[in-house]
Amino acid sequence: MSQTDMTPRAALEALLGRHSLGPRWMVTPGPGPEELALAVQAALRAPNHGRLQPWRVVTISAAQRPALATLFEQFARDAGKSEEDVAAERERAWNGPVLLAWVVRIDTSVAKVPPHEQWICVGAAMGNFMNALHIMGYGAKILSGRKCQHPALVQAFCEPGEQLVGFTCIGTPTRELEPRERDEAGTRLSNWAV
Numbered sequence: 001m002s003q004t005d006m007t008p009r010a011a012l013e014a015l016l017g018r019h020s021l022g023p024r025w026m027v028t029p030g031p032g033p034e035e036l037a038l039a040v041q042a043a044l045r046a047p048n049h050g051r052l053q054p055w056r057v058v059t060i061s062a063a064q065r066p067a068l069a070t071l072f073e074q075f076a077r078d079a080g081k082s083e084e085d086v087a088a089e090r091e092r093a094w095n096g097p098v099l100l101a102w103v104v105r106i107d108t109s110v111a112k113v114p115p116h117e118q119w120i121c122v123g124a125a126m127g128n129f130m131n132a133l134h135i136m137g138y139g140a141k142i143l144s145g146r147k148c149q150h151p152a153l154v155q156a157f158c159e160p161g162e163q164l165v166g167f168t169c170i171g172t173p174t175r176e177l178e179p180r181e182r183d184e185a186g187t188r189l190s191n192w193a194v
């Protein structure tokens, strides 16, 4: 779907139609460098207190998947997982035709923007990123898990003071996107009762 010829209603419909898509339902192609840059531009347009932009994304190339699999295996072994689960964890390194990591730096020295607000900015950026990919026709899913805190993975992606938040896998959907549940605005919208 092209953005240029979207009516306001169509743009809203696109937002309302975004659902995460698991990596097993993705094939190539994933977004190319220009499309990824566009999605990052959209992420940069998210509300961002103090202009901190406390996040960055790191792409993992096809050639780097085996190295990622080794890190995932290290996590699984340290977690005491079975051989079967170790193999499954390794396989996750090949999730999605395009795979990238989210790295966050929360700056606790900025009094005006407390950590919870910085995290909100990260989430808003991730949301815009996901919406942009959806509008471009890609399926995507954010995946994290305990492995994001494993020292070997943290060291592989993060500079000192940074945290590994999760991964986003992206590809061309092989099936319709399905809502997990019906969204009801009324469950989250009310009048102030004073």
Ligand SMILES: Cc1cc2nc3c(=O)[nH]c(=O)nc-3n(C[C@H](O)[C@H](O)[C@H](O)COP(=O)(O)O)c2cc1C
Binding pocket: 018, 019, 020, 021, 126, 141, 142, 143, 144, 145, 165, 166, 180
């Ligand atoms: C930071 C973050 C980490 C997540 N990690 C996982 C995960 O490890 N496993 C998982 O199944 N879903 C995870 N999710 C949730 C999915 O990405 C997805 O949002 C959820 O399944 C709801 O689907 P929806 O986006 O279509 O509403 C994570 C979401 C966020 C924002």
